[in-house]
Amino acid sequence: MQEEFDALQSWLQQHPDIETVTYLALLLVGSWLANFIVKKILLRGVLTALTYTPAGPDVKMIERNIVARFANVVPALVIAYGIASVPHLAEEVIIVVNNVCKAFIVVTVARGLSGVLTVINAIYERRPDSHERPIKGYIQVVKIAIYVITAILVIAALIDRSPVILLSGLGAMAAVLMLVFQDTLLSLVASIQISSHDIIRVGDWIEMPNLNADGDVVDIALHTVKVQNWDKTITFIPTKRFISDSFKNWRGMQQSGGRRIKRSLWLDQQSVHFLSEEERKALYRFRLLRSYLNDKQEEIDKWNQQLEEAGKEPVNTRRISNIGSFRAYIREYLSNHPRIHQEMTLMVRQLEPTADGLPLEVYCFTNTVVWAEYEGVQSDIFDHLLSILPEFGLRVFQHPSGLDMREMTRQLKSTDDTLTN
Structure with missing residues (x-):
């Protein structure tokens, strides 16, 4: 066997081109086997180690090929150290291959670290409170820093120079870098302020009218905040706009457990x-008004008894009004309504009269913040109030419609026919 091997080696030495190709082929096969073996061992070891951690075996790590990325370092190392053993190769070729392998190792490690950071963010998002303090923006900043350092090291490896030389010239490029990464730096500052001051969270309902955004926050990244509007469209808002522009966050309403009704x-x-x-006697049919009518009538009687005989004309006395009774009825109705939050502000008030009528405003809070339920409660309340309004001798104001004009024309025509006859 040894004699055959020596004979083969001697034959290869007599044919230098074939010898070079053979050694290169053996080097590539060896690097491939090393890569295959390391992947299997490393993958099994990582999954075994993860079973002893709170995160458990993370399938996302396999999906993102993190293990494969790190394992790719091994064949690059085999080629880098083995290329010098290939005979008849020029020194320049060996240097170029070494430099390329070094650059490949740097890129591979950078991609692996990027995948690890992505997995860290995915594991963090499993926490119930992760939407309150998202770290996705910080993860992206670290990734940018990794890729910047990677670019410097790759260039240094390819030109076979120390990265310190490149870093020394980086100071002169600071102004250019500030200009290039201006949006990134502003977004980073905005992300820090958003997180530290708890300005927005994933799941918050926000309104930003100047950007036509009205919906739930579904993602907070370094550069953009993703908002799904109620019409299911998606709005991407630059993160820095949440520091420079005004917007409304409905989180306080959602946490309070009550949503306001403010309608006239x-x-x-x-x-x-x-x-x-x-x-007045007819209104005693309303159970909710009996206490009000009795108390109000007693108050008015005491007032009127203090008037002298000359002042007891009806114009000088106090009397119960239909609008006051209706206002009291609404207040009692809301106080007994099962879907109205009784621990929050509840009032019925008159606003300033206008040419469109007298506004009687209902101000209260429902005991639900669910949008559909809230609209249902509000509609039921005003359905009832509009229907019960004529019982108090009151009318809702509205501008004349086409039907009103036709009815008025018909009455005038009928009056003219009567006078003519």
Whole structure:
């Protein structure tokens, strides 16, 4: 066997080109076997180690080929150290191959570290409170730093120079780098402020009208914040805009457990009047008004008894009004409503009269923050109030419609026909 090997070696030495190709082939096969073996061993070892950690065996690590990226360092090392053993190669070729292998190792390690950072972020997002303090922006900053350092080391390896030489010239390029990475630096500062001051979180409902954004925050990255609007469209907002522009965050409402109802009924002011005795007695049919009517009538009687005989004309006395009774009814109705939050502000007030009528504003909070449920509660309340309004002798104000004009024309025509006849 030894004699055959010596004979083969002697024959190869007599044919230098074939010898060079043979050694190169053996070097490539050896690097491939080393890569294959290391991948199997390293992959099995990593998965075994992960089973003893709180994260458990992370499938995402396999999906991102992190182990494969790090294992690719081995064949590069085999080629880098074995290329010098290949006979009949020029010194320049050996130097070029070594430099390329070094650059490849740097890039491979950088890609592996990037994958590790991605997995760290994925594991962190499993935590229930991860949306309160997202780290995705910081992860992206570290990745940028890794790739910048990688670019410097790769260039230094390819030109066979020390990276210190490149770094010494980097100071002169600082102004250029500041200009190139201006948005990144601003976004980094904005991300730090957003995180430290808890300005927005994933899951927050935000409104930014100047950017047509109105929906839930679904992702916070270094440069952009992703918002899914209620119409299912997606708006990407630069992170720095949350520091420079104003916006509304509905998180406080969602955490309070109550959502505000603030809507007015516009009443026809000509329908406002004092209640007659018959109307007042008719309102006793309302269970919610009995206590109010009794207390109010007692208060008014005491006031009127203090008037002298000359001042007891109806214009000088106090009387119960239909709008006051209706306001009291709304307040009692809301106080007994099962879907109204009784621990929050509840009031019914008159606003300044306008040409469109007298606004009677309902101000209260529902005990739900779910949008569909909130709209249902609000609609049910105003359905009832609009329907019960005529019982108090009040009318809702609205501008004349086409039907009103036709009815008015018909009545005028009927009056003219009567006068003519």
